[in-house]
Amino acid sequence: MSTVSARLDSPEGKNPPQPVPRLSLRENLVGLAEMRRDQLAFLVRSVRTHGDIFHMRLGGLPTVMVNHPDYLQHVLVDNHQNYDKDNFLYRATRTVLREGLIANKGGEPWRRHRRIMQPSFSRSSVADFTTNISDLTGGLLRQWEEPAGRGAVVDVTTEVANLALRIVLRALFGVDADDRGRRFERDFLEVNAIAGDFFRFPFPPLSWYSPSRNRLRQLIREMDGFIAYLIDARLARESEKPDLFTLLLNAMDEETGTGLTHEQLANEILAMIIAGYETSSNSISWIFYQLAAYPDIQRRVHDEVDSVLDGRVPTLDDLPRLTYTRMVIDETLRLFTPAWQTMRHAVDDDVIGGYRIPRGTDVYLNLFTFHRHPDFWPDPARFDPERFTPEEIARRPRHVYQPFGSGPRHCLGKHFALTELHIITAMLAQAFHITRPEGQAPVGFAPLITLHPKGGIHLRLHRR
Numbered sequence: 068m069s070t071v072s073a074r075l076d077s078p079e080g081k082n083p084p085q086p087v088p089r090l091s092l093r094e095n096l097v098g099l100a101e102m103r104r105d106q107l108a109f110l111v112r113s114v115r116t117h118g119d120i121f122h123m124r125l126g127g128l129p130t131v132m133v134n135h136p137d138y139l140q141h142v143l144v145d146n147h148q149n150y151d152k153d154n155f156l157y158r159a160t161r162t163v164l165r166e167g168l169i170a171n172k173g174g175e176p177w178r179r180h181r182r183i184m185q186p187s188f189s190r191s192s193v194a195d196f197t198t199n200i201s202d203l204t205g206g207l208l209r210q211w212e213e214p215a216g217r218g219a220v221v222d223v224t225t226e227v228a229n230l231a232l233r234i235v236l237r238a239l240f241g242v243d244a245d246d247r248g249r250r251f252e253r254d255f256l257e258v259n260a261i262a263g264d265f266f267r268f269p270f271p272p273l274s275w276y277s278p279s280r281n282r283l284r285q286l287i288r289e290m291d292g293f294i295a296y297l298i299d300a301r302l303a304r305e306s307e308k309p310d311l312f313t314l315l316l317n318a319m320d321e322e323t324g325t326g327l328t329h330e331q332l333a334n335e336i337l338a339m340i341i342a343g344y345e346t347s348s349n350s351i352s353w354i355f356y357q358l359a360a361y362p363d364i365q366r367r368v369h370d371e372v373d374s375v376l377d378g379r380v381p382t383l384d385d386l387p388r389l390t391y392t393r394m395v396i397d398e399t400l401r402l403f404t405p406a407w408q409t410m411r412h413a414v415d416d417d418v419i420g421g422y423r424i425p426r427g428t429d430v431y432l433n434l435f436t437f438h439r440h441p442d443f444w445p446d447p448a449r450f451d452p453e454r455f456t457p458e459e460i461a462r463r464p465r466h467v468y469q470p471f472g473s474g475p476r477h478c479l480g481k482h483f484a485l486t487e488l489h490i491i492t493a494m495l496a497q498a499f500h501i502t503r504p505e506g507q508a509p510v511g512f513a514p515l516i517t518l519h520p521k522g523g524i525h526l527r528l529h530r531r
């Protein structure tokens with residue numbers, strides 16, 4: 068255990084809080100260059116060298132990185148009132164997502180929107196979406212039969228991104244994505260790359276005029292155009308039952324008696340779509356990749372879906388019995404956490420694990436390094452679904468695993484996403500045996516604002 072973790076043993080208040088250990092000027096300068104070259108390697112090396120809490124310059128800006136479960140619990144849950152999203156990462160993200168739920172700074176505007184949207188994402192509401200998920204997945208699997216028949220390699224990442232976008236649009240707003248959906252995906256991937264670069268090296272500012280900043284503005288305009296098109300399409304027809312769109316449209320602020328403005332509505336829709344398809348589609352890509360990489364694990368998933376489903380399309384009631392499939396999903400979300408980094412801003416002075424956090428500090432939480440913490444995950448880089456048996460889960464402190472975050476700002480779409488991943492993985496396993504193309508180099512990470520497979524995942528499908 069690192070010396071920094073050991074400090075947790077001394078109760079706060081007994082000893083005066085210490086300043087957070089700082090990287091030297093030289094380490095920060097080397098780090099700035101290394102971060103641009105290979106952000107993940109830099110972060111992994113930094114926590115290995117400096118422990119669970121340290122002050123560093125992230126992209127040149129002062130930040131405190133925390134990497135211990137108790138520290139994340141403190142920031143996200145126990146003292147969450149002291150931490151909002153008025154920080155470097157979310158200020159940059161707000162350029163795209165504006166004041167939608169994910170990037171919203173916090174406080175009453177966030178609470179009000181969360182209250183409005185929460186009921187549509189409860190476990191029972193998600194049940195209504197499952198048929199859409201299995202219908203749309205069935206459609207993609209049918210399309211894949213032809214390339215599978217001739218042994219072709221499929222661009223899984225692109226196809227699955229489109230599937231996840233269509234699922235979120237259909238489930239939440241009742242409309243289908245046409246070619247505009249494909250364009251939106253391409254636009255957002257480019258936005259994600261520009262924003263990821265900016266996070267590594269925040270110059271020039273996003274508001275400046277330079278080729279990449281102009282391009283960003285153009286992409287945002289195109290994405291806004293897509294949202295306007297969706298809203299118009301939705302308004303043009305009656306919905307049989309109240310959907311999220313209707314709820315948002317009719318939402319009233321009890322204090323002022325006013326609803327969401329057109330602009331706020333559009334911002335929420337954009338945020339929901341991006342949150343809803345980007346992270347899920349990356350997860351599905353990585354799940355497929357891991358199944359192809361580990362034939363024994365894939366065989367166990369095949370056996371499970373065959374015995375539980377016996378050829379049927381999975382329903383919500385089947386999911387609790389697809390336990391091994393779920394363990395594969397959980398382990399994939401540990402190692403390939405798509406929403407891999409977040410930040411908070413200390414509103415007031417605080418103490419984390421005996422260290423002083425002055426008001427105004429940006430705190431960086433990185434789930435990529437966190438989910439590889441060697442004190443909690445033996446042989447952390449190894450892919451091993453057995454870590455998620457009920458016994459193993461019970462043996463670990465609860466908050467060492469949080470692909471969906473925790474506290475009041477945890478993922479609104481967690482049940483939606485897990486249901487989606489479970490159904491899609493089970494249906495894929497029913498239909499295909501998947502392999503990696505011969506001689507394919509291992510797929511690396513592209514650390515954008517979300518964590519992508521570099522170059523996408525391409526796999527060979529074989530009909531079962």
Ligand code: HEM
Binds near residue numbers: 343
């Ligand atoms: C595997 C898929 C997903 C993962 C790993 C994921 C992960 C996360 C994480 C870690 C956060 C918290 C970020 C923070 O604390 O700063 C978050 C927030 C959020 N997620 Fe997800 N998410 C996924 C899918 C979804 C889906 C499908 C939706 C909606 C359809 C969604 C909607 C949201 C929203 C609205 C927030 C912001 C909540 C708030 O600030 O109140 N997510 N997600």
